[in-house]
Amino acid sequence: MSQRHSDSNDKSDPLASRAAALTLLSGAVREGKAIDKRFQKIAGQLEPRDRAFVRHLVATTLRRLGQIDAVLKTFTTRAPPAQVEDILRLGTAQILFLETAPHAAVDTSVGLVKRVRQPRLTGLVNAVLRKVAATGQDIVADQNWPRLNTPGWLWDGWTKAYGETTAHRMGEAHLAAAPLDLTVKDPASSEKWAKDLEAELLPTGSLRHTASGMIQDLPGFAEGAWWVQDAAAAMPARILLQATATSTDSRVADLCSAPGGKTLQLAAAGRQVTSMDSSETRLTRVQENLDRMSLKAEIVHADMMRWTPPQLFNAVLLDAPCSATGTLRRHPDLGYLKKRRDVLAYPETQKALLKRAAEFLTPGGVLVYAVCSLEPEEGQGVVDAVLKDAGLSRQPIDPAPLGLDSNWIDSAGALRTLPYYWHHRGGLDGFYAAVLKKNG
Numbered sequence: 001m002s003q004r005h006s007d008s009n010d011k012s013d014p015l016a017s018r019a020a021a022l023t024l025l026s027g028a029v030r031e032g033k034a035i036d037k038r039f040q041k042i043a044g045q046l047e048p049r050d051r052a053f054v055r056h057l058v059a060t061t062l063r064r065l066g067q068i069d070a071v072l073k074t075f076t077t078r079a080p081p082a083q084v085e086d087i088l089r090l091g092t093a094q095i096l097f098l099e100t101a102p103h104a105a106v107d108t109s110v111g112l113v114k115r116v117r118q119p120r121l122t123g124l125v126n127a128v129l130r131k132v133a134a135t136g137q138d139i140v141a142d143q144n145w146p147r148l149n150t151p152g153w154l155w156d157g158w159t160k161a162y163g164e165t166t167a168h169r170m171g172e173a174h175l176a177a178a179p180l181d182l183t184v185k186d187p188a189s190s191e192k193w194a195k196d197l198e199a200e201l202l203p204t205g206s207l208r209h210t211a212s213g214m215i216q217d218l219p220g221f222a223e224g225a226w227w228v229q230d231a232a233a234a235m236p237a238r239i240l241l242q243a244t245a246t247s248t249d250s251r252v253a254d255l256c257s258a259p260g261g262k263t264l265q266l267a268a269a270g271r272q273v274t275s276m277d278s279s280e281t282r283l284t285r286v287q288e289n290l291d292r293m294s295l296k297a298e299i300v301h302a303d304m305m306r307w308t309p310p311q312l313f314n315a316v317l318l319d320a321p322c323s324a325t326g327t328l329r330r331h332p333d334l335g336y337l338k339k340r341r342d343v344l345a346y347p348e349t350q351k352a353l354l355k356r357a358a359e360f361l362t363p364g365g366v367l368v369y370a371v372c373s374l375e376p377e378e379g380q381g382v383v384d385a386v387l388k389d390a391g392l393s394r395q396p397i398d399p400a401p402l403g404l405d406s407n408w409i410d411s412a413g414a415l416r417t418l419p420y421y422w423h424h425r426g427g428l429d430g431f432y433a434a435v436l437k438k439n440g
Ligand SMILES: C[S@@+](CC[C@H](N)C(=O)[O-])C[C@H]1O[C@@H](n2cnc3c(N)ncnc32)[C@H](O)[C@@H]1O
Pocket: 255, 256, 257, 258, 259, 260, 261, 262, 263, 276, 277, 278, 279, 282, 302, 303, 304, 305, 319, 320, 321, 322
């Protein structure tokens, strides 16, 4: 987890990189601004070498924020002004978790305090960070870090839904960044690509790549042999393909499809895909992805609540908009951007979308409902609420042919992955997927 950032390289600008990290951190925790979008805007102003450091520093600070705040609490009598508090957080992250030389972390933090025009607080920042450097590790050694680093609203929801032991394991898993998973266009060539990419071929068919480097430089990228997709995110489309394997109708509707990972899977499997999303911008990414992979699908820009298919479908995939708490390993800011009330707003929309999606099905047709959320209200809660009215019945998922662990199937036959599953392999995104069949 640690990354040494020596400031000896002439091209690196230590203060500029810390200032960028401060903008991202404060934006996330104080203004609810996602770090990915903001990073894209400011990355161009940074030296390439600093970019990776800024990302790593901000992500580590967010992943460890509970621990960092607990350490700082022992060395401060009252909370300093917001920007200075965030400077202390970044300084502490560097000293305790990134192995930045303490003098570099202290000096740049003091430099930042001057930059944000709080010169009277340079002495405080200097003194606090020196104490962190001297004894912070002793405090960290005794911390219950999975609990501390999980924002309270998530912890409360998870202990209620899964119990304290599972919530603890989920908190542990969120300390690590997600590995790079790939879906191979032609599953018959998976072993070849696993070898060429020095990747692990997972039981579900995805490849897990651990080496670092630019994705575009990896073998197979240019020729469109694979695309990036978390192993858990690849499961719903595989489940739908399995559930409709004997169907003579190859048409499938991928609803809420952008940026298109599941459309690619369905098209690569030879299905005739109608790929629908309400976001025109996001649909351009679906088309770009299809072009790169030399695949085809019918792209439909529409709000599915107002759209009527010219013909009913035998197979429908609904990957509904959700809180995305299952992707916390890739988005460590999520727990600070959202609150429980945001999560509670999703199920109403999801229920309406699921009801509407069920209307696109022929009698006997199959629908997979999926969300990348860990919150049961968005998964089984939505299915339970809609099932009867929508004329649907559950179809239990058969895990073995899909390479899924049987423990990942819940008592109602749906898939529920948690971030610590396959922890020895690097974990998984949290996903929920249920197979539903139209009655009649
Ligand atoms: C979870 S993302 C989908 C990810 C996608 N299935 C994939 O695998 O790449 C949810 C998508 O739902 C779309 N969406 C939200 N409400 C919609 C609606 N009423 N009709 C169609 N698309 C909608 C959003 O624009 C967003 O792209």
